[in-house]
Amino acid sequence: MDALAATLLSVVTAATPLLLAATGELVVERSGVLNLGVEGMMLTGAVAGFAVLAAGGAPAVAVAAAALAGAALALLFGLLTLTLLANQVASGLALTIFGIGLSALLGAELVGTPVERLPRLSLAGLSELPLVGPLLFGQDPLVYLALAVLGLTAWTLRHTHLGRVIRACGDDHEAAHALGYPVIAVRYGAVLFGGAMAGLAGAYLSLVYTPMWAEGMTAGRGWIALALVVFSAWRPGRLLVGALLFGGVTILQLHAQALGLFAVPAQLLSMLPYLATILVLALLAGGLRRRSEAPACLGKPFRPPA
Amino acid sequence: MAWTATRRQLLTGLAAGAAWSLAPARLRAEKDRVVKAGFVYVGPVGDYGWTYRHDIGRREVEAALGPQVETSFVENVAEGADAERVIRQLAAAGHDIIFATSFGFMNAVVRVARQFPQVKFEHATGYKTADNLAVYNARFHEGRSVIGTIAGHMTRSGIVGYVASFPIPEVVMGINAFMLAMRRVRPDAVAKVVWVNSWYDPGKEADAAKALIDQGADVITQHTDSPAPLQVAEERGAYAFGQASDMSRFAPRAHLTAIIDNWGPYYVERVRAVLEGRWKSHMIWWGLKEGMVEIGPYHPDLPASVRKAAERVRRGIIDGTVHPFAGPIRDQSGRLRVPEGKTLSDEELLRMDWYVEGVQA
Numbered sequence: 001m002d003a004l005a006a007t008l009l010s011v012v013t014a015a016t017p018l019l020l021a022a023t024g025e026l027v028v029e030r031s032g033v034l035n036l037g038v039e040g041m042m043l044t045g046a047v048a049g050f051a052v053l054a055a056g057g058a059p060a061v062a063v064a065a066a067a068l069a070g071a072a073l074a075l076l077f078g079l080l081t082l083t084l085l086a087n088q089v090a091s092g093l094a095l096t097i098f099g100i101g102l103s104a105l106l107g108a109e110l111v112g113t114p115v116e117r118l119p120r121l122s123l124a125g126l127s128e129l130p131l132v133g134p135l136l137f138g139q140d141p142l143v144y145l146a147l148a149v150l151g152l153t154a155w156t157l158r159h160t161h162l163g164r165v166i167r168a169c170g171d172d173h174e175a176a177h178a179l180g181y182p183v184i185a186v187r188y189g190a191v192l193f194g195g196a197m198a199g200l201a202g203a204y205l206s207l208v209y210t211p212m213w214a215e216g217m218t219a220g221r222g223w224i225a226l227a228l229v230v231f232s233a234w235r236p237g238r239l240l241v242g243a244l245l246f247g248g249v250t251i252l253q254l255h256a257q258a259l260g261l262f263a264v265p266a267q268l269l270s271m272l273p274y275l276a277t278i279l280v281l282a283l284l285a286g287g288l289r290r291r292s293e294a295p296a297c298l299g300k301p302f303r304p305p306a
Numbered sequence: 307m308a309w310t311a312t313r314r315q316l317l318t319g320l321a322a323g324a325a326w327s328l329a330p331a332r333l334r335a336e337k338d339r340v341v342k343a344g345f346v347y348v349g350p351v352g353d354y355g356w357t358y359r360h361d362i363g364r365r366e367v368e369a370a371l372g373p374q375v376e377t378s379f380v381e382n383v384a385e386g387a388d389a390e391r392v393i394r395q396l397a398a399a400g401h402d403i404i405f406a407t408s409f410g411f412m413n414a415v416v417r418v419a420r421q422f423p424q425v426k427f428e429h430a431t432g433y434k435t436a437d438n439l440a441v442y443n444a445r446f447h448e449g450r451s452v453i454g455t456i457a458g459h460m461t462r463s464g465i466v467g468y469v470a471s472f473p474i475p476e477v478v479m480g481i482n483a484f485m486l487a488m489r490r491v492r493p494d495a496v497a498k499v500v501w502v503n504s505w506y507d508p509g510k511e512a513d514a515a516k517a518l519i520d521q522g523a524d525v526i527t528q529h530t531d532s533p534a535p536l537q538v539a540e541e542r543g544a545y546a547f548g549q550a551s552d553m554s555r556f557a558p559r560a561h562l563t564a565i566i567d568n569w570g571p572y573y574v575e576r577v578r579a580v581l582e583g584r585w586k587s588h589m590i591w592w593g594l595k596e597g598m599v600e601i602g603p604y605h606p607d608l609p610a611s612v613r614k615a616a617e618r619v620r621r622g623i624i625d626g627t628v629h630p631f632a633g634p635i636r637d638q639s640g641r642l643r644v645p646e647g648k649t650l651s652d653e654e655l656l657r658m659d660w661y662v663e664g665v666q667a
Contacts, residue, residue: 003520003521006516006520007517007520010513010516010517010520013513014509014513017509104350104352107352108352111352111354111358112354112555112556113555114555114556117541205508205509209508209509209512210508210509210511210512210532210534210537211537212508212532212533212534212537212556214350214352214353214354214508214532214533215349215350215351215352215353216349216350216353216382216506217508217509217532219504219506219507219508219509219510220507221509250510250513251513251517254500254502254510254513254514254517255517255520255521257499257500257501257517258467258498258500258517258518258521258523258666259521260498260666260667265473266473266500266501266503267501267503269501270501270502270503
């Protein structure tokens with residue numbers, strides 16, 4: 001594998017967990033719910049997937065367990081905010097704290113356990129092609145899953161009845177309710193989907209990115225995913241741009257350091273991914289003169305009129 | 307970030323709760339001469355690196371002093387104002403001695419020490435002392451001289467990748483000690499340094515290691531806390547070294563040896579000193595000789611000649627015949643900083659802000 005392919009592969013690896021978690025959160029927010037618990041759900045997914053793999057489970061089972069664990073935590077959030085109408089911001093933050101603690105507790109015995117990395121796709125002939133081989137046909141299965149789900153999400157939101165219902169719940173839940181749509185049920189569905197995707201993002205970290213379990217190993221990626229949703233103006237296409245840009249600049253600034261390219265402090269280079277992503281997404285938002293898709297009812301509790 | 311803030315608030319809430327519930331216990335403790343030792347950690351005990359090793363030290367205190375000691379710890383304490391609250395609450399909860407185990411806790415522990423003159427404080431890797439505030443530090447750079455020697459023998463490309471956290475003197479002197487030892491073996495070797503600006507971010511540490519290997523490094527070393535760079539080295543066919551603890555299980559082929567932090571004996575001695583009423587403030591900087599820094603087991607496949615060279619450096623540092631910073635030392639621009647026959651003093655090391663020849667940072 002040549003250096004360029006290896007570098008591009010690193011970019012995809014860095015972008016994938018962000019993309020997974022952000023896609024889930026995008027759907028949650030488009031349905032009108034703000035779940036700040038992404039970091040906690042990611043960690044819970046990471047530890048659940050790792051535990052299954054370490055216990056000898058099949059990779060597919062481990063990935064499924066991670067998604068389930070993330071969804072289980074999301075269900076808790078749904079009960080609090082959708083059924084009991086608790087404040088979404090406070091509940092989301094509490095979910096993150098809870099997820100950090102829960103994953104540390106569940107994973108205490110797993111610290112220091114090594115596992116095999118999930119296998120990469122390997123297609124005879126194709127995966128060995130120079131440059132495009134490893135990039136297009138040699139990724140981890142979760143990379144393809146992330147892209148597929150993103151595409152499906154974009155299509156669903158835009159072109160299907162379900163997508164219109166989800167957006168209606170996010171934009172005007174009173175009207176959606178008046179039209180007879182089950183606002184609460186739709187939001188539950190979105191929240192569970194968001195949890196499962198965050199769990200997958202966590203699994204990507206603990207099974208592929210760095211195959212290990214360590215407390216707090218997400219290191220803030222859940223928050224970056226949340227920010228990406230906002231900066232992408234709730235549009236799946238821009239989410240992909242943002243995630244790849246953030247991952248890409250992160251990797252490139254590490255390469256620039258190793259090459260000694262810029263005579264600027266490393267701290268400045270470390271800021272680049274954040275600056276570049278915000279700048280490009282802001283320009284994209286302004287330049288295209290298209291309105292943001294910010295859901296009008298984002299974070300507002302819905303109590304069905306009696 | 308928001309979550310750390312809330313997490314801290316939760317922790318301080320817990321600590322405050324502990325302060326209330328432990329108040330009667332404290333009275334009991336004083337009657338039976340039980341020493342209460344508190345530990346403040348910057349990371350999770352499950353980091354398998356820095357905090358993990360401090361917690362092993364705490365457990366050694368419990369094992370050695372048994373019923374005469376009660377220990378407690380607070381993990382994931384952010385450096386800054388929240389550290390001060392946590393340390394103050396531990397002091398208020400009746401702890402006799404409190405170990406603050408991160409450089410960034412320094413100003414917090416200095417302030418709390420002033421408010422609680424009867425409590426003993428110990429601060430790791432800092433430089434401010436008081437009558438009831440001692441400072442302890444480990445000469446990690448001595449370990450880096452040993453692994454630098456090994457790296458010089460094992461690198462084929464002559465390029466070593468260094469995954470670094472923050473450009474503070476401790477890290478800078480580690481890079482320099484490593485480089486000087488490596489060049490004594492392989493005069494044309496270079497060390498490429500990549501800063502990840504974090505002590506602990508497995509993903510980013512792995513990315514940095516990948517970038518370094520992509521640019522020709524065939525030995526990876528790190529001054530960050532997770533085993534992720536070792537995993538990358540294992541996968542990509544490079545060599546690497548464990549940081550703070552033996553990490554060989556993460557990289558059975560690549561892991562040549564490890565620099566191991568060994569805080570236990572010091573913690574046991576200091577808690578015992580409180581128990582026996584002879585605790586005094588001091589500032590110590592211990593290394594291989596005192597056993598605060600250790601070199602882990604060598605990889606079985608490490609050639610005997612390399613092992614011998616490494617041992618020569620390790621033993622030499624212990625008996626004083628080898629100094630990690632013996633002249634002649636030139637800096638990056640080629641200027642002679644330390645002439646032949648001279649060595650750098652501890653004071654000069656503790657404020658080191660320049661790189662030796664061969665470092666690309």
